[in-house]
Amino acid sequence: MDRLTVPGLLETAAGRFGGRVFLRMGGTVRTYAETREAAAAMAGSLAAHGCRHGDRVAALLSNRIELVDLVLGCAWLGAVVVPLNTALRGRSLRHILDEAAPHFLYAEPELAARAVTEGFRGRVWVAGSDDVPAPDRGEAIAPAPVRPEDTAAVLFTSGTTGTARGVRCPQAQFVWWGRNVSDALGLTADDSLYTCLPLFHTNALNTLAQAMTVGASCTVDGRFSASRYWSRAAGCEATVVHLLGAMVPMLLAQPPGPQDRAHQVRRGLSPATPAPLWEPFRERFDVTLVDGFGSTETNLVIGSTPGEYRPGMIGTVRPGFRAEVVDETLAPVPDGIPGELLVATDQLYAFSTGYTGDPPLAPHSWRRTGDRVVRDPYGWFRFVDRIKDVIRRRGENVASGEVEWVVCSHPAVAAAAAFPVASELAEDEVMVAVVARSGSVVEPAELARHCAGELPAFAVPRYIEAMPALPLTETGKVRKAALRERGVTAATWDREAAGSA
Structure with missing residues (x-):
């Protein structure tokens, strides 16, 4: 079997680390050998339900063991899994179902009904019902003769700046993710990985590949909770965590407490972490963050x-x-x-x-x-x-990331998002939405003066608004489209109006 495939990766891992714990999810704990058997049996169950090599199986499932079984079972069978964002509805869900064109849908009851309402006409398997593919209802089959270039999954980009696109991810891409990230993080079989990111996102899916590559254990949690994050990581004895940059300020905004260091975590993969938050995070939580560039379309x-x-x-x-x-x-x-x-x-x-x-x-x-x-x-x-996030103001290009870097360097700010709003003079004005650190208050005039000392005049925000939280996608990215649509409100501070006053 080709090792540059998901079945090849799983077979190798089961052979090397058979009795070691691979996955903890909800109330389920599985060894590598048990995971291999579950994938083979899930593939057999899928086949018994009419799924064939190359068929697309969409999933509208939260982080639950059925989704892991579906991902690995489809890869074993040579089918294509299409895990979808559970927040999808209306036109966005209809567009993605049209583009993915799945033959089957495996979904939680409410989400299954939503997909049917939006026009899905394939076969629907409702999670929790008696007639669903499951490892305990299928006979284990041999892995299909899949090739490294065969599509294992179609993952949809978040669509925060435009229409979501389906990305064809080949079998080998997941294997390389596992090798490349485990090498960068220095993972070993003694590590315990923790993620609470959704499994319809490449970050969380590839956490499974990283663990398989080295024989580590992996805990997949239901969803991110800033207040319970460190206690959850401590409970599964995690040594490595997987974050997104937006989560870092949310954790720092929590009130300090004994849970901050009552854990074994020492490394965290956290793409797009603002520079001013790096050392405060390490000093408070004793965790070194590792950054990197990768995307659904590429790798590390x-x-x-x-x-x-x-x-x-x-x-x-x-x-x-x-x-x-x-x-x-x-x-x-x-x-x-x-x-x-x-x-x-x-x-x-x-x-x-x-x-x-x-x-x-x-x-x-x-x-x-x-x-x-x-x-x-x-x-x-x-x-x-x-x-696409560059702001055009007074004939100059303003990078929202540069503005956010400076705003986040202010001691009262936990998180920020810069975005364009309409100007009376055509082009854009710069607006920032900010979230204050716990126990702090953001004074807009003071923040504007701070920005004026660090940014060129054309990039200093005109509009500043404090918010209790930034709107985020299910994968932790700031929904700037929602902020742009919201625009200037009665609660927004206007630097020019304040100057005139």
């Missing part, structure tokens, strides 16, 4: 390690990858100049094969990321912004 192309990191930098190019920074014409730009990140890989099928409906991409072709970055003379990269 750029990253740091627990022993070599620089706050605010996403890292250097990892072995097996290439990266360039280019201008609008795709010509390389000098170090120190912002541009779009282009990436390529030498690892076979470590990247997606493209979007649903599009022709397959060559495995080693250069890919555009839509991200603005800066590379320094020493090869370290700094994330600036999504290109």
Whole structure:
């Protein structure tokens, strides 16, 4: 069996680490050997229910053991799993179901009804019912002869800045995620991984691959809770946690307490962590954060390690990858100049094969990321912004990420999001929504003065509004589209109006 496939990865792990605990989820605890048997039996159950090699099986399931069984069972059978965001509804759900075109749907009761309302006409399996594919209802079958380039999953991008697209993720991409991230984090069989990110997101799915690569154990929690995070991590004896940058300020905003260090966690993978929060996080929680660049379409192309990191930098190019920074014409730009990140890989099928409906991409072709970055003379990269999030003000481009970096460096601010709002003079005005640290109050005028000392005049926010929390997607990304739609409100402070007064 090809080791660059999910069944190959699972077979190898079961052979090496059979009796060791692989997964803790809800009330279920499974060893590697038991997980291998569950995947084989789930594949047999899927086949008995009419699912065949290449069929697409959509899932509207929260973080529960049935979803892990479905992911691994589909990979074993050669079917394609399509895990969907459980928050989808209405037009967005209808669009994704149309694009994914699944043959089957495995869903929780309310979500199954929602999908049928939005026009799904395939076969529906309702979680918790008697007629669903499950490992305890299927006969174990041999793994299908899947290839590294075969699609294992279609994962949809979050769609925070536009229409969500389905990304075809080949079998080998998950194997490479496991190898690359476990290498960057220095994982071993003695580690215990903890994630509470949703399994319809590549971050959480690849936590499973990381554990399988080295024989570590993995705990998948239901959802993120800032107040219970460290007690949950301590309860599963986690040594490594998986975060997103938006979670870091939420944890720092919690009142300090004995739970802050009453755990065994020492490393955390946390892409897009604001630089001003790096050291405060390490000092308070005794956890070293590791940043990196990867996406649903790619892999861990750029990253740091627990022993070599620089706050605010996403890292250097990892072995097996290439990266360039280019201008609008795709010509390389000098170090120190912002541009779009282009990436390529030498690892076979470590990247997606493209979007649903599009022709397959060559495995080693250069890919555009839509991200603005800066590379320094020493090869370290700094994330600036999504290109679509650039604010145009007074003829200048304002990177929302740069504004957020400065705003978050203010001691009263826990989290911030910068975004454009309409200007009386055409183009945009800069607005920031901020969340205060626990026990602090954000004074807009003081924050504006702080920004004026750190930013060019054209980038200093005109509008500032304090909020109890930023609107987030299910994967922890700030929903800037919702903030832009909300715009200036009666509670928004206006620097120009305050100056006139």
